[in-house]
Amino acid sequence: MSQASLRVVAIGGGAAGFFGAIACAQSSPHAQVTLLEAGREFLTKVRISGGGRCNVTNACFDPAGLVPNYPRGGKALRGAFSRFQSKDTVAWFAAQGVQLKTEADGRMFPVTDNSETIVDCLIYAAKEAGVKLRTNAPVVSIVRGGRDANITEDPLLTPTYKGGEQEEFEINLKSGEVIKCDRILIATGSNPHGYRWAKDLGHTLEPPVPSLFTFNVKDPRLEDLAGVSAENVRVRLLSADKTKLEQTGPLLITHWGLSGPAILKLSAWSARVLHDAEYQASLQINWLPQYNPENLRSLLQAVRSQLPRRAISTSCPIPVPKRLWQHLAAYVGIGAEDTWAGLSNKVLNQLVQELTQGEYQIKGKGVFKEEFVTCGGVNLKEVDFKTMESKCCPGLYFAGEILDIDGVTGGFNFQSAWTTAWLAGQAMAN
Structure with a gap:
């Protein structure tokens, strides 16, 4: 032609x-x-x-x-x-x-x-x-x-x-x-x-x-934290078929749940899994992927020994947003005036669990802007x-x-x- x-x-x-x-x-x-x-x-x-x-x-x-x-x-x-x-x-x-x-x-x-x-x-x-x-x-x-x-x-x-x-x-x-x-x-x-x-x-x-969307999550740990962001977080979808779906990157807490590059990437890779689950799923968040639970536990134990009189909620020794630290501490039963000296091993282990393996329930999806x-x-x-x-x-x-x-x-x-x-x-x- x-x-x-x-x-x-x-x-x-x-x-x-x-x-x-x-x-x-x-x-x-x-x-x-x-x-x-x-x-x-x-x-x-x-x-x-x-x-x-x-x-x-x-x-x-x-x-x-x-x-x-x-x-x-x-x-x-x-x-x-x-x-x-x-x-x-x-x-x-x-x-x-x-x-x-x-x-x-x-x-x-x-x-x-x-x-x-x-x-x-x-x-x-x-x-x-x-x-x-x-x-x-x-x-x-x-x-x-x-x-x-x-x-x-x-x-x-x-x-x-x-x-x-x-x-x-x-x-x-x-x-x-x-x-x-x-x-x-x-x-x-x-x-x-x-x-x-x-x-x-x-x-x-x-x-x-749909692909590339935010997660609707209603959880007391995230209440009043809209706008708080973490620079390096690992998020993992706990799927029933044990498929390993996880992403690492920045995360943003919003009024409706979770957003940011880590969440958006996870939504893309798990688009069909979440669609089939009607956007109801369990999400595991590791706020400190640079630590393993044992290392983090040792760090917190060291702080307990070195700063026994400090209030836990106001002396965050790890790279997470302070408001998030306070919310997670309160979630495991640590009061605003509680000091490191009074932190039991049981509560310390619960705090480590929340920081590295906290589970949140996805209850739907939002649109990315x-x-x-x-x-x-x-x-x-x-x-x-x-x-x-x-x-x-x-x-x-x-x-x-x-x-x-x-x-x-x-x-x-x-x-x-x-x-x-x-x-x-x-x-x-x-």
Whole structure:
């Protein structure tokens, strides 16, 4: 097919849809590339991501190092990242005049700390590349129709196809308009409509369930501690099947329970386990993973010997927030005026237990700010990860969260969107 005759439609005006459309249009300047968005504005998720700053990617510039940050899809992405990874994302935005900065935890944001910088960049790049942008264009259905590959027509009027069947797609809009095209990129995220179109075009789906969420925990040990954070905590899900699901990192106590990177990572890796358990589970928290129980016990015994007259609640000898220390001490029966001299071995052991193996009951899930990530989607075995083309339907491509790919917090979900969209865009143009 000549480039001049190539008609490409990207469905979904988010990060993956835009990046795929731009990549295609830049690689094939004479192609007709259209991007359809059902809503009134583009890139709504980009606008609210990262608290309005947009966590564009992560400063992990090793493809193999990126893979472990994806509870689902990491293996399939390994080769894809060798072709387009985080450093390529940084370079692409730099070429558009957008500089990114790296924070201490590896997250990368625009130096403006404003997601509108990324939104404006993508819209401008799309227009410059000649992409036709359409909002308020909801798709109702996608129909594919085959043309006899062995019939040769006038090549000046219709492309000549040799061997195999060339698909033409008809996209039916809610307005009644029908758009015909040669290649389609579905980049609709976790939208049910996108899942339905993929299924109608021959794909199987992994059931979508929430990923990357906070835990609802009501417990007297956490009352009145909203806003208190611990820098290094190990959290472990005590699942019935004994599966080892644990994460280490910062933890934040909230009004509704627990959040922070450690919790969000655990929610992603245990997304299906928690879904199947209806978000009712036991969580073990080790507030001091740098200590083992024996070492911690010895430390507290030493404090008891050296500071016998000190009040326990006001003399915290370990690296945990003081308010948390006071709550846990009170929970095991230590009064506000009790001194180290009066601390029995039994209560000391209970305190060690609370600090290293406290159990809390998860009673539901919350949403991580306005950012909602879903695991599940198009089965990855049905997609060629060199091109992101469907193995079931020639001319159909996928990018972003519609695939059964999800990453932990830190810019990894956007990076999988940029990578899959870039590969799809390049492939659709060729």
